[in-house]
Amino acid sequence: MTPALIWRWPTPNGLPPLPLVGGVLALLAGLWLTAPIVEVDFVRLIGSFGRMLAFAGQMFVTPDWEYVPQLLAKMLETIEMTVLSTAIAIVVSLPLGILAASNATPHPVVYRLTRDLLSLMRALPELVWALVFVSAVGLGPLPGVMALAFVTVGFMGKFFAESIEVVDHKAVEGVRAHGAGWLQVRLFAMLPQALPDFVGTVMYILDHNLRAAAILGLVGAGGIGYDLVMSMRLFQYDRLLLIALAIYVVVTVLDRASDRLRSRIIHGRRA
Amino acid sequence: MNVHDLKSARPQPLPPKPRNPMPVWVAATLAMLWLIVWDLEISFETLAYGVEDMAEYFSRYGQPDFTDLSRYLYLMGVTLATALWGTVFALLVAFFLAPLAARNFAPNVVTYRIARETLNFMRAMPDLLLALIFVAALGLGPLPGALALGVHTAGFLGKFFAESLERVDKGVCEGVASTGANFAQMVMYAGWPSILREALGYVLYILDRNVRMASVLGLVGAGGIGLALHDTLRLFDYGQSAALILVILATILIIDYASAWLRRRLD
Amino acid sequence: MSAISIQSVSKRFPNGFEALKGIDAEIRSGSFTVVLGPSGAGKSTLLRLMNGLETPTTGMVRIDGEIVDRRKVRHIRSRVAMVFQQFNLVDRLSVVTNVLTGRLAHRSWVGSVFYLFRQEDLGIAREALCRVGLIDKAWSRADKLSGGQQQRVGIARALAQRPKVILADEPVASLDPVSSEEIMTLLREICDRDGITVVVNLHQVDLARRFADRIIGMNGGRIVFDGKPEEMTQSVLRTIYQREGIEDDTSLDMALAYA
Ligand SMILES: Nc1ncnc2c1ncn2[C@@H]1O[C@H](COP(=O)(O)OP(=O)(O)O)[C@@H](O)[C@H]1O
Numbered sequence: 180m181t182p183a184l185i186w187r188w189p190t191p192n193g194l195p196p197l198p199l200v201g202g203v204l205a206l207l208a209g210l211w212l213t214a215p216i217v218e219v220d221f222v223r224l225i226g227s228f229g230r231m232l233a234f235a236g237q238m239f240v241t242p243d244w245e246y247v248p249q250l251l252a253k254m255l256e257t258i259e260m261t262v263l264s265t266a267i268a269i270v271v272s273l274p275l276g277i278l279a280a281s282n283a284t285p286h287p288v289v290y291r292l293t294r295d296l297l298s299l300m301r302a303l304p305e306l307v308w309a310l311v312f313v314s315a316v317g318l319g320p321l322p323g324v325m326a327l328a329f330v331t332v333g334f335m336g337k338f339f340a341e342s343i344e345v346v347d348h349k350a351v352e353g354v355r356a357h358g359a360g361w362l363q364v365r366l367f368a369m370l371p372q373a374l375p376d377f378v379g380t381v382m383y384i385l386d387h388n389l390r391a392a393a394i395l396g397l398v399g400a401g402g403i404g405y406d407l408v409m410s411m412r413l414f415q416y417d418r419l420l421l422i423a424l425a426i427y428v429v430v431t432v433l434d435r436a437s438d439r440l441r442s443r444i445i446h447g448r449r450a
Numbered sequence: 451m452n453v454h455d456l457k458s459a460r461p462q463p464l465p466p467k468p469r470n471p472m473p474v475w476v477a478a479t480l481a482m483l484w485l486i487v488w489d490l491e492i493s494f495e496t497l498a499y500g501v502e503d504m505a506e507y508f509s510r511y512g513q514p515d516f517t518d519l520s521r522y523l524y525l526m527g528v529t530l531a532t533a534l535w536g537t538v539f540a541l542l543v544a545f546f547l548a549p550l551a552a553r554n555f556a557p558n559v560v561t562y563r564i565a566r567e568t569l570n571f572m573r574a575m576p577d578l579l580l581a582l583i584f585v586a587a588l589g590l591g592p593l594p595g596a597l598a599l600g601v602h603t604a605g606f607l608g609k610f611f612a613e614s615l616e617r618v619d620k621g622v623c624e625g626v627a628s629t630g631a632n633f634a635q636m637v638m639y640a641g642w643p644s645i646l647r648e649a650l651g652y653v654l655y656i657l658d659r660n661v662r663m664a665s666v667l668g669l670v671g672a673g674g675i676g677l678a679l680h681d682t683l684r685l686f687d688y689g690q691s692a693a694l695i696l697v698i699l700a701t702i703l704i705i706d707y708a709s710a711w712l713r714r715r716l717d
Numbered sequence: 718m719s720a721i722s723i724q725s726v727s728k729r730f731p732n733g734f735e736a737l738k739g740i741d742a743e744i745r746s747g748s749f750t751v752v753l754g755p756s757g758a759g760k761s762t763l764l765r766l767m768n769g770l771e772t773p774t775t776g777m778v779r780i781d782g783e784i785v786d787r788r789k790v791r792h793i794r795s796r797v798a799m800v801f802q803q804f805n806l807v808d809r810l811s812v813v814t815n816v817l818t819g820r821l822a823h824r825s826w827v828g829s830v831f832y833l834f835r836q837e838d839l840g841i842a843r844e845a846l847c848r849v850g851l852i853d854k855a856w857s858r859a860d861k862l863s864g865g866q867q868q869r870v871g872i873a874r875a876l877a878q879r880p881k882v883i884l885a886d887e888p889v890a891s892l893d894p895v896s897s898e899e900i901m902t903l904l905r906e907i908c909d910r911d912g913i914t915v916v917v918n919l920h921q922v923d924l925a926r927r928f929a930d931r932i933i934g935m936n937g938g939r940i941v942f943d944g945k946p947e948e949m950t951q952s953v954l955r956t957i958y959q960r961e962g963i964e965d966d967t968s969l970d971m972a973l974a975y976a
């Protein structure tokens with residue numbers, strides 16, 4: 180500590196705390212080391228601004244109105260895939276969630292196994308599973324729905340289990356004291372308490388699945404994604420504009436709706 | 451009211467049972483799902499046929515071929531680096547936008563609305579779409595991928611941060627404001643210190659998510675391990691595909707455990 | 718010269734409730750004033766107007782001749798410190814850093830957003846912590862302290878501002894009697910030694926009597942008494958604490974019998 184130092188941190192020695200400095204330095208070192216791998220090149224970045232602008236300029240074209248019916252059909256398909264996969268996932272996740280909740284599981288071994296199974300299911304992104312399922316059952320929305328449902332179970336089962344784990348123990352004791360059986364305790368004491376949390380989870384997952392469904396078409400697994408990539412590759416900016424707009428609108432509407440619903444659940448009926 | 455009152459009170463008929471709309475909802479949901487299945491032309495025959503073949507199909511992944519392991523590990527490294535850069539980019543953007551998008555910190559309603567809408571817009575653009583655009587502008591490679599992840603998740607991170615900032619105790623804000631602090635000082639003294647732990651949790655979550663997404667960005671030419679997987683699958687090279695999937699799986703599980711550990715340490 | 722001048726101030730909240738209905742008062746520089754009144758009388762609102770945390774609907778508040786308005790609010794606040802009932806410290810920051818927030822308005826924001834402070838600011842913070850007797854807790858986190866200690870940090874933060882005026886909104890309402898005594902003594906001593914004008918909102922009649930130079934009694938958004946502690950008789954207390962629409966208020970009689 181030099182007395183000549185004018186600027187000081189509010190710490191005993193006037194220097195920033197060591198863990199903070201260490202963390203920041205480690206992060207900077209990480210970024211510096213990985214910069215060549217990621218090919219970070221600021222000249223190239225700045226140079227690309229022109230092309231970005233040109234690209235944005237190309238988006239200002241008269242939309243291809245002829246394409247609208249097909250667009251609507253594809254968007255509908257995307258939404259349908261989202262809803263169907265989420266519904267399948269809910270049905271599968273509920274029992275798995277009970278098995279994976281430490282206070283509801285029949286046996287610690289079952290708990291451990293279910294937890295690991297769920298974490299394996301959510302480990303790989305939907306797109307990887309979509310690739311695999313497309314080569315298994317062929318092109319179309321089916322492999323997309325399978326991939327979405329599969330990964331979603333991994334997330335939903337975990338979230339459900341966590342909501343069940345935090346339910347109030349007293350209510351559970353109360354039902355048990357009235358002679359309820361194993362399944363009755365879980366159905367009538369635990370699930371109703373965890374229900375508001377479940378609804379929040381389902382809204383979150385719907386949101387996530389919609390975004391995912393919009394790009395699964397990239398590997399031929401249905402939805403708007405295929406048209407998106409094709410119009411991109413073929414420089415059909417009059418279509419791309421419409422597709423991007425449609426995705427933006429649908430995602431935003433669902434986003435707002437789920438925000439509203441969640442805050443209603445958290446802050447009570449009226450919010 | 452005492453016991454006597456209770457006895458003398460005439461038994462009153464129960465109020466009419468509120469009608470339970472549950473069955474209607476269940477029926478409507480089932481009908482809608484059936485319609486969806488019908489509209490998507492999902493045939494259960496294909497599915498049943500598929501299930502039969504599925505076991506055989508997946509058995510082809512039985513012998514992972516690790517001859518090219520060092521290349522896979524390098525590609526995984528590229529993927530991780532892409533996720534790291536994307537997350538740091540998102541963190542930087544969110545750090546500056548979130549205080550403007552938090553009602554109680556924003557200097558005025560106009561900046562608040564602009565910041566909110568910017569975040570909404572970034573969130574609404576799927577990262578693969580952004581990656582496609584950035585690849586077109588920047589050329590192939592991991593950089594457009596990192597940018598796409600960064601822009602998309604900046605929208606999420608900014609929203610999470612802004613919501614945490616809005617939950618900061620009003621008294622604490624007034625305590626700092628009453629000293630005459632300006633906007634930047636309010637954010638640095640009343641804002642971030644109060645939400646530090648929550649914010650770190652969100653950053654870890656986004657990092658986790660970006661690693662998953664970075665591993666598929668290769669599909670649109672944005673570098674990483676995804677492109678290799680796409681190619682081997684197209685060539686029906688199940689051994690190499692299996693090896694690639696296992697590498698991705700192992701990495702993501704390691705990150706999963708590491709971030710769970712870090713989160714526990716933070717509490 | 719008066720440090721604070723309040724001229725026909727009224728305050729109507731957005732929900733239509735009129736919390737202050739025409740307040741006029743001059744507060745002499747270097748004096749110790751206690752504002753007394755039942756809950757909901759408008760004490761907090763009045764105090765918050767002096768710091769710019771609320772703006773008056775009509776009328777104006779001047780500090781040293783300067784009108785408190787939106788544009789000058791940060792300049793005003795740098796000279797008018799505030800102490801809160803719930804202390805309102807930043808829990809996760811150290812005691813010193815909390816005290817140093819008192820210096821924020823006096824420094825450019827460039828250094829302060831990186832938590833960099835001048836040596837002299839640390840000196841001021843140390844001095845303020847010595848004044849309130851908490852120098853040994855300087856590096857603890859603010860939320861690890863007891864209520865009385867947190868309130869003393871709040872006062873140290875106010876002192877670090879080198880203010881002309883300290884406003885304290887029910888500073889002892891969340892504290893035990895001994896800590897309350899300490900805090901009030903501290904505020905009185907700051908007023909006497911540094912010549913800082915102090916305005917305190919209080920619930921406790923006895924504390925008001927013992928510490929104040931002047932007592933302002935409020936009820937229903939109006940000033941109903943203004944005078945020296947000696948002039949505050951039982952009948953004055955009655956007007957201060959009377960409740961609307963209640964003729965024979967036994968609770969009021971009982972409460973005042975021991976005041
Ligand atoms: N932000 C506000 N909006 C509406 N009414 C308020 C608000 N703040 C205070 N009030 C009302 O103004 C009245 C005076 O409040 P306050 O000044 O806090 O009284 P005191 O501090 O004397 O208890 C109370 O009736 C209170 O409900």
Ligand SMILES: [Mg+2]
Pocket residue numbers: 760761762887
């Ligand atoms: Mg009050």
